[in-house]
Every structure is written in structure tokens, then in C-alpha cells.
Amino acid sequence: MRGTAQLPASKSESNRALILQALAGGGQLDNLSDANDTQLMQRLLADPTTLELDAEDAGTVMRFLTAYLAVTDRHALLTGTARMRERPIAVLVEALRQLGADISYEEAEGYPPLRLRGWKVVAPEQETENEPTELKVRGDISSQYISALLMVGPMLPNGLRIWLTGKVGSRPYIRMTMALMQHFGGECRDLGTALEARAGRYQPADYTIESDWSAASYWYAMVALAPAGSHITLPGLRRYSWQGDQAIVDIMAQLGVTTEFLTDGVRLVQTTPSAGFTQDFTDCPDLAQTVAVVAAALNVPVLMTGLESLRIKETDRIFALQTELANFGAFLTEETEGFFRVSTENFHVAGQTVATYHDHRMAMAFAPLALRGAITIEAPKVVRKSYPQFWSELEKAGFTTEVQ
Numbered sequence: 349m350r351g352t353a354q355l356p357a358s359k360s361e362s363n364r365a366l367i368l369q370a371l372a373g374g375g376q377l378d379n380l381s382d383a384n385d386t387q388l389m390q391r392l393l394a395d396p397t398t399l400e401l402d403a404e405d406a407g408t409v410m411r412f413l414t415a416y417l418a419v420t421d422r423h424a425l426l427t428g429t430a431r432m433r434e435r436p437i438a439v440l441v442e443a444l445r446q447l448g449a450d451i452s453y454e455e456a457e458g459y460p461p462l463r464l465r466g467w468k469v470v471a472p473e474q475e476t477e478n479e480p481t482e483l484k485v486r487g488d489i490s491s492q493y494i495s496a497l498l499m500v501g502p503m504l505p506n507g508l509r510i511w512l513t514g515k516v517g518s519r520p521y522i523r524m525t526m527a528l529m530q531h532f533g534g535e536c537r538d539l540g541t542a543l544e545a546r547a548g549r550y551q552p553a554d555y556t557i558e559s560d561w562s563a564a565s566y567w568y569a570m571v572a573l574a575p576a577g578s579h580i581t582l583p584g585l586r587r588y589s590w591q592g593d594q595a596i597v598d599i600m601a602q603l604g605v606t607t608e609f610l611t612d613g614v615r616l617v618q619t620t621p622s623a624g625f626t627q628d629f630t631d632c633p634d635l636a637q638t639v640a641v642v643a644a645a646l647n648v649p650v651l652m653t654g655l656e657s658l659r660i661k662e663t664d665r666i667f668a669l670q671t672e673l674a675n676f677g678a679f680l681t682e683e684t685e686g687f688f689r690v691s692t693e694n695f696h697v698a699g700q701t702v703a704t705y706h707d708h709r710m711a712m713a714f715a716p717l718a719l720r721g722a723i724t725i726e727a728p729k730v731v732r733k734s735y736p737q738f739w740s741e742l743e744k745a746g747f748t749t750e751v752q
Contacts, residue, residue: 349574349719351745352581353567355559356735357381358591362557363389363408364525367416367499368532374552375532379584381557383734385409396422403428403460405662405706405733407435408492410460414440415496417464418449419503425454427461431706434459435660440493443483447504480507480544487516490657494543495525501545502534510543517657520592520631527590531555559584559613561593563735565638568600569716570745571616572642580745583613595632602627603642621648630654633661637713640669643690644678645697645717652680652688662733663705672714675700697721708733718747 362381366389369375380386385406392401392413401417401424403410410428414437417424427433438458441451450465481504485494494510501508516522522543526536533551537544559582567580585594587609597607604621607614627650629636636655643650658665666688670680677695682688697720704710708730715738717723728751731738739749 349570349578349580349745352583353741353745354737355563355567355582355584356383356737357386357557357584358560358562359383359386359734360408360521360524360560360562360591361528362386363412364495364499364528365555365557366390366393367412368528368534368550369552370416371420371499371503372532372550372552376554378554378556379558381560381734382736384732384736385734389413398424400425400427403432405429405432407432407490407661410435411437411440411490411492411496412499414451414462414464415444415500418444418447418451418467419500421467422464423466424464425461426464427454429706431662432460436489437462437493439486439489440496443485443493443497446483447481447508478506480504480509480546482509482511484511484513486514487512488514488656489517490660491516491518491521494522498522498525498536498543498545499529501536502529502548502550505547507547508545512541512543515630517630517654518592518633520590520595524590524592528555558586558589558591560734561585561589561591561596562634563712563738564614565593565596565600565635566712566716566735566738568596568603568605568616569638569642569713570719571605571618572600572603572621573645573716573719574618576618579615579617581610581613581615585614592632593635596635596638599627599632599635599639600642603639603646603648621646624649626651626653628654630656633657634709637665637669637709640673640680640690641713641717644673644676644692644695645720647692647695648690650690651683652690653686655688656686661709662707663710665707665709668703668705668707668710672702672710675702676717697723699723701726704728704730706730708735712738715742724752 454461535546
């Protein structure tokens, strides 16, 4: 397996940059992601008069727009798919209410759809009028809540200081948010236990989106499972990246793939995997499915931690992984609370069908198993959420696909 594969642009960078561009009032964004989540964000931001906005199944769209619509004093209904209406948002809504947003739940308490009725600025106490407004926010549910609040922080009269409580997951995504805020002229600081966004106006700025490291993980998986001597080049990735999923470089080195950084991108080369390892996915939960499948296929025991947020993604990803891996003779077993071990028992690929649970990452994490034998992936169009050209790129790499 050799050649070059084209990656989508990072939807994490794209969706943050779109919000900041809107708050700044301008700037040119190049190489925006063609993922459905990003195209959806563009459409919803483009019409400031829409009274009902459908975030579909896009977590960043739902969470970032909730904060954006609130701080820009919009009156609207923000809804989503049936699965989105099962994903909690109370932490973000409560924080925005404390800041002055008028938000109510249209259906179940703590879940979308949300009714937004504008913004009433909460006057600070006299003795702290020059200090940022302070909030306490749990960090152990989704970093997207924190990023949503940070991005609107400079729009508040005194700025915003967020005190983080509990274990903070996906911190690299918070650092990405703050780096992009600074690129658009925002002043923000990471104080360790607190994050601070100073009051002020964003400035229009141009920015080129990096290719997506999350999408790159599936090509790492393919090189790991391909015949000996395989290598793939992936353009558009940076050695110094804001994306937390660049962690795939070190993780996959333990599963038999080395990374050579090029002038514009990387070259993945197959090597010998390790005998086993422990990996914390707190900062890179979107890599967990890819790693679990590769580890199972290579019979490399991996102890996985930091999977808490997987329960509230597009599906319950832990349950989905356990169910689908079992069909191939592999297991994801919770040994003690929060510690999951990947193990195998006569792992085999023999025409199995993989359910995708409305989750793009289930489809792409299991697709590399086709290097070991034919498989069927249900609902293949689910990849449109983050990597619309995934199947066509596989065909260019030598895979044969057939729609049933």
C-alpha cells in the first residue's frame, strides 16, 4: 500500500474559526473543511434572521452556536437530531444564564432544543467592576462547553474568567480555541485552574485551516494493517499543530507506524509494533476507536483510560466498540472503573457487517479491517460528517468498494 491520500481540513479549527470570524466581522478563511459539520455551521451563520436553526448531529455547532446566539442577542430556536436531543447541554446553558442569557428548554430539562430570548447584561459588583466576570464550570463533560464560553468571553463588558472544576478533558482543544482567539485579536490566558478572556473587540484576520489529524488516524490504521513495506503520504499536516489528535503520532509508533515530517505533510511508514502499552485518551478521545480496532487486529494488548466522554458522543462509543469488536473475536473489557483493556481471542475478518450507530468514526475506524478480508460497513454516508471523500480516497489507494 503506497501513495498519497488527501485529508479534509480540520473541522475543529474550521468551526472555531467561523465563530471567531463572525464575532470579528470579517477575515478570509482558506481551506475550510468540506465536512458536513462545517458546511452546516457556515449556512447557519450566514443568515442572521433565521428563527429556527437545526444543528443536526453536530456537537460543535450546537454548543458554539448556543453561546454565539446568546451573546449576539439573537431570538431563535436551536434544535438538532433525535440523538442531539439526548446529549446534555445543561452545563453550558447554566453558565450562559449566569452571564445574562435568557435560555429555556423546549422539551427535556438539560437537553436541546433550546429557546433563546436574548441577553441581559449582568452588572458586576462594584468592588470587582474592573475584574472579569467569574464562572465555575465542570471540565469533565465536554471541552466544547469551555471553548464556547471562552470565544464569547471578550464580548462581555468585563471579559470572563472560568474556574475549572474536576478533571479537565480534551485540554488541547481548549488550547486550540485560545490560539485561534489570539489570532483574531482576542486576549486570553491559561492560568492552570482558570482560563481568562479579557474584554475587547476581535479583529478581522485571515487564516488557513490545517488538514485534520483525526482523519489522518485512519490512514495510520491502514498502514499498520497493510502488507509489509507499506507507506502513505498525507499532505497538509504540521509538525507544530494546535490539534490534540496529533497525539496519534506517538500512539501509532507503538502500533507499528513511524511518522516522517515533510515540508508539507507527513509520510507514514510501517514498522514493528510493541508488545503492549497503556494509553490515556483524556486529551484525544476521538482516537480511541481507531486505536482499539488496530490493537485488536494486531493482537497488541492496550489498556485504555480517559474514555469518559465517549458515552455522550454521536453514540455511546464504548458500547458500540464492545459490540462490534466482539463480532471479530476481540473485546473491550472494563477491568476497573475507567480502565478498559483491548484483548483478542482468535481475531478474524470473514465478511462481517459493522453497524455504525449514526457515528462517522465507527465507519472509518473499522474500514481498515478490509485489509484483512472483505467487510460490510452499514450506512456508509455517515462519513459526510467529517470526511466526505473517505471512500473515494480508499479507492484511489487500491481498495474496492461496492454499494449494496
